[in-house]
Amino acid sequence: MSKSYTVAVVGATGAVGTQMIKMLEESTILPIKKVKLLSSIRSAGKVLQYKGQDVVVEELTEDSFGDVDIALFSAGGSVSAKYAPYAVKSGAVVVDNTSHFRMNENAPLVVPEVNAHALDSHKGIIACPNCSTIQMMVALEPIRRDYGLKRIIVSTYQAVSGAGAKAIQETMDQLGQVVNDGVNPADLKAEILPCSGDKKHYPIAFNALPQIDVFTDNDYTYEEMKMTNETKKIMEDASIQVSATCVRIPVITGHSESVYIETEKVADIEDVKEAIGSFPGAVLEDDTNNQIYPQAVNAAGKKETFVGRLRKDLDVENGIHMWVVSDNLLKGAAWNSVQIAETLYERDLVRATEELVFDLI
Amino acid sequence: MSKSYTVAVVGATGAVGTQMIKMLEESTILPIKKVKLLSSIRSAGKVLQYKGQDVVVEELTEDSFGDVDIALFSAGGSVSAKYAPYAVKSGAVVVDNTSHFRMNENAPLVVPEVNAHALDSHKGIIACPNCSTIQMMVALEPIRRDYGLKRIIVSTYQAVSGAGAKAIQETMDQLGQVVNDGVNPADLKAEILPCSGDKKHYPIAFNALPQIDVFTDNDYTYEEMKMTNETKKIMEDASIQVSATCVRIPVITGHSESVYIETEKVADIEDVKEAIGSFPGAVLEDDTNNQIYPQAVNAAGKKETFVGRLRKDLDVENGIHMWVVSDNLLKGAAWNSVQIAETLYERDLVRATEELVFDLI
Missing domain, CATH: 3.30.360.10 (Dihydrodipicolinate Reductase; domain 2)
Incomplete structure (x- = not known):
């Protein structure tokens, strides 16, 4: 597990996305090589900070995930529905903070303190539950x-x-x-x-x-x-x-x-x-x-x-x-998502999925 | 029932007392001859309005109730504990909005739509329940x-x-x-x-x-x-x-x-x-x-x-x-209190009590 990872934040400029970046900065567990910030074309080009460095927000496309190991999604259910399967197809593991995949039988729904074991059988997308x-x-x-x-x-x-x-x-x-x-x-x-x-x-x-x-x-x-x-x-x-x-x-x-x-x-x-x-x-x-x-x-x-x-x-x-x-915004969203990513790393589960079980739409 | 009444408001300058005056103004049932406004010595002398007329707030004493038929209390539990029995002794009926008498077996606890019948056996003090x-x-x-x-x-x-x-x-x-x-x-x-x-x-x-x-x-x-x-x-x-x-x-x-x-x-x-x-x-x-x-x-x-x-x-x-x-402040306090007074009138229960069952302290 000496590898280090490229982590994407989809919806980086939103209320939760901003906190996801902060939680990644504060993570003492996840070895992060690079943070990639993605958003709709409307917010693309904005400059955000990660650990004091400028990071330009890029437009989210189906091809955004070629170099991504872990993708945190928080840009609305329809964005996850469309782009999360492409991220998985590109070899990334997705932690999705929207409701879209939560009840999908192929997506574990995880609060790490409660059911981390459910991650073991993941098929590329892990859902973060609702805040409440x-x-x-x-x-x-x-x-x-x-x-x-x-x-x-x-x-x-x-x-x-x-x-x-x-x-x-x-x-x-x-x-x-x-x-x-x-x-x-x-x-x-x-x-x-x-x-x-x-x-x-x-x-x-x-x-x-x-x-x-x-x-x-x-x-x-x-x-x-x-x-x-x-x-x-x-x-x-x-x-x-x-x-x-x-x-x-x-x-x-x-x-x-x-x-x-x-x-x-x-x-x-x-x-x-x-x-x-x-x-x-x-x-x-x-x-x-x-x-x-x-x-x-x-x-x-x-x-x-x-x-x-x-x-x-x-x-x-x-x-x-x-x-x-x-x-x-933290345990209810951004922190639980980053915590899932940390737990995936600790359990050696940050890996490409062999067979894509989620629909490309 | 052609009589008309003098109604006292004890705690007339408070958040609930102010609303009690308003609810008395709006009552279409209670025949009101005079409104008497009472408070601690601190607020005595203030001038409030009742139906467009100035009414000077008087200091509450044990002797305030000689001319009072109905006394609405909302000046804190300790004030009711001390003065409500004097009001009853003077021949008034008390509607108490504090918690002091609520669980007293001699005081009916009344929401008129629910248990108006409990008023029939009143002994001079009726308690208005807690707002919630x-x-x-x-x-x-x-x-x-x-x-x-x-x-x-x-x-x-x-x-x-x-x-x-x-x-x-x-x-x-x-x-x-x-x-x-x-x-x-x-x-x-x-x-x-x-x-x-x-x-x-x-x-x-x-x-x-x-x-x-x-x-x-x-x-x-x-x-x-x-x-x-x-x-x-x-x-x-x-x-x-x-x-x-x-x-x-x-x-x-x-x-x-x-x-x-x-x-x-x-x-x-x-x-x-x-x-x-x-x-x-x-x-x-x-x-x-x-x-x-x-x-x-x-x-x-x-x-x-x-x-x-x-x-x-x-x-x-x-x-x-x-x-x-x-x-x-209305159904939860002032309006329920005035509604109790209206219901006492409608049931011909505005009357002096023969025997005082509440302690004079």
Whole structure:
């Protein structure tokens, strides 16, 4: 494993892509020879920095990956659908941060602390789960291992940065109008949130929007169904019951989650705290006497998932409530993707795929 | 019932007191002869308006209630503990918006649409439930009546106005510092939230704080235990299981709640929607095809409770999820209090109590 690698970032100028570059800079594990930054023609030619050096962003094409060993994708599902198979065909391993390949049976869906073993059978594309799923998996895996997991009910408090740079700008603009100009929040104009691809848009400033992504036929949103379906795949147990309510709130960075679970075996809450506190990537912040609990403003910029407010349900013997917070752009996206790349390297899995199982479109 | 009444507002200059005056102005039911505004000596002498007339705020004393028929209290639990019994002794009926008398067996705890009958046996003091409980009761009572209610799991998204005028000011100041001066939210100074009576204070701007009120011995907060205990009392069923996670978010007006329930009988979701839509005080806002769901910015200033995102749990046959929003200062406090006064009048219950069952302290 003395080789060193060329790593491509597809969508390098976006909210997540920018953080991917930073996470590659901070990686102490991955031997990186060169970073190649790719984007649509619109952003090509921009100059970004990697470890203090200028790197010119290049236009993404089917031929971009000839010299690439690892390609991190975060430029939207349609870009991954089209270009990730070409990257694999060129001999690269793809870590895709979009939802496009997550439920594809040929693509492992990986949170390294939870199911790194799923990487072993990869066929060129590894999917990075949805931000809201990842942090919940880090919090719940130590509990699942010790006590089993029957069901999850989760309500999220999600940051706007998950909807991209334009959503951040819209939020700051709206807050400024209310704080500085006394505009009534109900009168604010909106063009992006709750979901740029949907018909209507609503203000996020001084509001809580119970819609993330568009609605599916069962009246749950895609975001909510991601939490359900991805949990079952990552934990390799279709019997785990998961129902989610996903809500956007006026926070820029850091998703918070109110999570209720029922375990197979009844758990002692102090043992649960210990299991979480000793799990890689999880940090226990739980001391009600001293008002210690996870907060979005403290999680921003950190790679860990913070867990607190752990307590038994008041009536259900195997029920546990908790509060889970993480930086949605880092562990929720860029860091989990780079961590997958590091784990591929550590397991000697950075290699060209013999047979292409993904469609070239 | 041709009499007309003198109505006192105790805590007239506060966030809720101001709204109580407005709700009295808007009442089409209560025959009001005179409004008497009371406060601590600090605010006495201030001039407020009632129906366009100046009213001078008077200092609250034990002797303030000689001419008062109905006294609305919202000046903190200790003020109610001390002065409400004197008001009753003077012949007034008290509607108390603080938590002090809520679990007192001699004080009915009333949401008029849900349990107006509990007023019939009042002994001079009627308690108005906690804001987060009231709106949940309006949403769930129509379901309880038709299908029975076994359990509730609720996660709240609560507005800062519930913590008073200083908390509103702190929130706006913090938002201004971030939006205008680029201060990092983690570096904001806080002096009020999450709870003015607790030791530590944290920023609310760009944050979600999983603490409202102080913690109890079981690691739930008082706010969370209010939702548990008040629900059982209002619905007159100690067997209903309620566990809450109460969270403050950077919204000024309008509490939102992600509510999961399990009913006794399995319910058809369209029938549930119809039951909610035809329940007094509840408004159904539920059309995912057209992105219609309750929002805090739209509920602000309205008296109703808005319910939407109604859907069956993905696995549990008798499980239902929903999103419940209401103006925490109106239905959550001032309007529910005035509505109790209206209902006392309609039921001919505005009368002096023969025997004083509350302690004079």
